Amino acid sequence: MNTFNLKFPDDFFWGAATSSHQIEGDKHNDWTEWEKSEKRFSHLRSTGLAEQYGLDNFVSGKACNHYKLFHEDFNLAKELGHNVLRFSIAWSRIEPEEGVFDQKEIDHYKEKARKLRELGIEPFVTLWHWPIPVWLRDKGGWQSGKVINYFSRYTEKVVASLKDEVQFWITLNEAELYANNSYLSGIWPPQKKNLISYLLVTRNLIKAHRKAFKIIKKINPIAQIGVATNNVYIEAYKNRAVNLLLKKFADWWVNFYFLNRINDCQDFIGLNYYFHNRINYGFNRNENAIVSDIGWELYPEGMYFVLKDLKKYNKPIYITENGLADAKDEKRAWYIFETLKHVHKAIDEGVDVRGYLHWSLMDNFEWEKGFWPRFGLVEIDYKNCERKARTSAYFYKDICLANGLTGDMINKYNDLIFRFPVSKILP
Ligand code: FCB
Numbered sequence: 244m245n246t247f248n249l250k251f252p253d254d255f256f257w258g259a260a261t262s263s264h265q266i267e268g269d270k271h272n273d274w275t276e277w278e279k280s281e282k283r284f285s286h287l288r289s290t291g292l293a294e295q296y297g298l299d300n301f302v303s304g305k306a307c308n309h310y311k312l313f314h315e316d317f318n319l320a321k322e323l324g325h326n327v328l329r330f331s332i333a334w335s336r337i338e339p340e341e342g343v344f345d346q347k348e349i350d351h352y353k354e355k356a357r358k359l360r361e362l363g364i365e366p367f368v369t370l371w372h373w374p375i376p377v378w379l380r381d382k383g384g385w386q387s388g389k390v391i392n393y394f395s396r397y398t399e400k401v402v403a404s405l406k407d408e409v410q411f412w413i414t415l416n417e418a419e420l421y422a423n424n425s426y427l428s429g430i431w432p433p434q435k436k437n438l439i440s441y442l443l444v445t446r447n448l449i450k451a452h453r454k455a456f457k458i459i460k461k462i463n464p465i466a467q468i469g470v471a472t473n474n475v476y477i478e479a480y481k482n483r484a485v486n487l488l489l490k491k492f493a494d495w496w497v498n499f500y501f502l503n504r505i506n507d508c509q510d511f512i513g514l515n516y517y518f519h520n521r522i523n524y525g526f527n528r529n530e531n532a533i534v535s536d537i538g539w540e541l542y543p544e545g546m547y548f549v550l551k552d553l554k555k556y557n558k559p560i561y562i563t564e565n566g567l568a569d570a571k572d573e574k575r576a577w578y579i580f581e582t583l584k585h586v587h588k589a590i591d592e593g594v595d596v597r598g599y600l601h602w603s604l605m606d607n608f609e610w611e612k613g614f615w616p617r618f619g620l621v622e623i624d625y626k627n628c629e630r631k632a633r634t635s636a637y638f639y640k641d642i643c644l645a646n647g648l649t650g651d652m653i654n655k656y657n658d659l660i661f662r663f664p665v666s667k668i669l670p
Contacts, residue, residue: 245650249587256365256598257643258327259320259620260564262372262416263336265607266309272335272374273384277432278302300613307605308628313355315630319621320604321362323636324643328359329563329600331369331416335376338397349404356408367513367563367600368409369471370398370455372416373431373610384433385444386426394451399458406463413513413563414455417473418448419501430611449504456508470505471513471563474498474553476545480523489522494552502556512553513563515602516582519545533663536568537609537616543581544666550589550596559597562586566602568609568616575620575635576659581666583648601639605630634659 264274277283279302287293287301309316320328336348356366371394375384379393402412421431422444429436452470459466477493479486502512519542521529533541546565553560565582569575583599590596606619614625620636623629638659641652653660 245653247650247653248647249584249649250647251587252590252597253646254597255646256327256561256600257639257646258325258329258364258598258600259604260329260367260600260602261309261604261607262331262369263333264303264306264331264372264374265603265609266307266605267333268303268305268308268310270303270333270335270374271339272333272376273380273432274374275303276377276380277434296613296615300615301611302613303608305628306608307623307625309605310351312628314358316604316621317355317358317362317364319630319632320364322640323620323632324640325364325604326643327365327367327598327600328604329367329369329413330355331372332401333374334371334379334397335374337401338376339378340376341378341382341393342396344400349401352401353405353408356405360408365411366409367411367413367561368405369413369416370394370401371414373421380433385422385447386435386440388447390447391451391454395454395458398455399462402459402462402466406466410463410466411511411561412459412466412468413471414452414459414468415448416471417515418452418470419445419497420473422448445501449501452505453508456505467510469509469511469513469558469561470501471515472498472502473515473517474549475518475520476516476542476548478519478521478545478548480521480528483523485524486522489526493520493522493526498549498552506556509558511559511561511597512556513561514549514553515564516546516549516562517565518542533574535574535616536570537612539567541567541574541578543578544585546582547585547589550586550594551592554594559595561598561600562596563600564602565599566618568618570615570617572633572635573659574663575633576638576656577661577663577665579635579639579642580648580660583642584666587648 332352359366425431426435426444427441456468459468477490479490529540531540603618605621606617606623609616622631638656
């Protein structure tokens with residue numbers, strides 16, 4: 244008999260996260276236009292990516308057709324034992340033209356939240372998960388000072404309409420990463436590489452969140468509001484002095500700057516954890532012993548350090564994303580198991596973690612990389628949009644239903660869990 248048992252706190256949220264652009268299909272926003280631009284296609288051709296994956300891989304198009312199939316997807320989440328689901332609202336659907344709101348689309352998202360609650364699944368709703376309406380792009384997007392008022396107006400409209408169905412609001416998804424990828428490294432639309440723009444966008448995102456927080460509280464004083472932040476486990480290798488110094492700087496800017504600036508305007512912290520960055524006289528000197536299909540190092544123990552670092556904010560933490568691209572489903576069960584052991588360790592040491600949302604419920608459009616990375620608990624056949632839960636989804640289901648990790652599931656999924664090295668928090 245295996246007596247291993249790591250119980251999680253009562254009322255812990257177990258589920259998955261999604262975002263509108265990546266799954267819904269049939270949208271019109273700055274991303275969809277960028278995906279189909281000549282500039283984008285010629286980049287894909289000249290780098291050989293078009294030939295390797297086909298141009299269709301890089302156009303979000305119908306995606307998973309979740310917009311039409313959301314009932315089916317939510318029923319599946321229920322069958323898989325989830326009691327929380329994170330989805331985002333497409334700003335471009337709600338406000339396709341400046342100041343013109345589409346009631347039919349507002350009702351669509353209202354229906355989604357209502358359906359989830361009916362199934363006993365708590366909705367976590369993200370107001371902005373990167374794409375913006377085309378009219379806003381034309382006005383300068385997040386770089387324009389006007390965006391703060393636009394975002395406020397959109398927030399007010401959505402929250403007032405969904406206030407009876409939604410208690411948990413995430414205003415912005417990974418604002419820091421967006422500012423970087425869209426305005427500094429230039430890999431996402433509008434592909435700027437400009438330090439001033441980057442800083443301006445960061446400032447506007449902070450202001451927009453602060454204002455949105457106040458608006459939401461006014462509409463619904465008991466709403467719980469936060470952002471989803473992409474925090475990296477930054478490790479100073481062997482605690483060498485230079486490494487420690489670089490770590491201090493990187494932590495300050497990458498992990499804490501945004502949170503510090505909004506700390507009086509957040510009820511909880513939404514943590515997205517994917518990355519480890521080992522510093523050894525330079526950044527990213529990772530061992531990369533185990534990597535996902537897209538080459539991201541899988542470093543589950545980093546979750547523990549990132550959580551411990553967030554304790555100082557004294558706020559509840561929901562893990563709003565964590566996952567991996569793993570088409571063959573070889574590593575997912577191991578990764579979930581190891582990650583959750585480290586979440587549990589942090590909880591044991593007093594970190595107030597209240598939920599874990601795996602990224603993602605289903606395979607989806609992974610931004611500039613397109614469809615080929617497979618992040619889903621559920622596999623999508625893009626030819627006919629058929630859904631099929633992977634083995635790891637059933638493993639995760641057992642965890643959700645048991646509210647923790649038990650010896651029974653270790654026996655049942657032994658070959659998946661022990662395929663890779665496991666940490667010293669021993670079963
Ligand atoms: C996060 C994003 C999410 C998804 C995962 C893999 O940074 O928030 O949309 O792309 O990475």
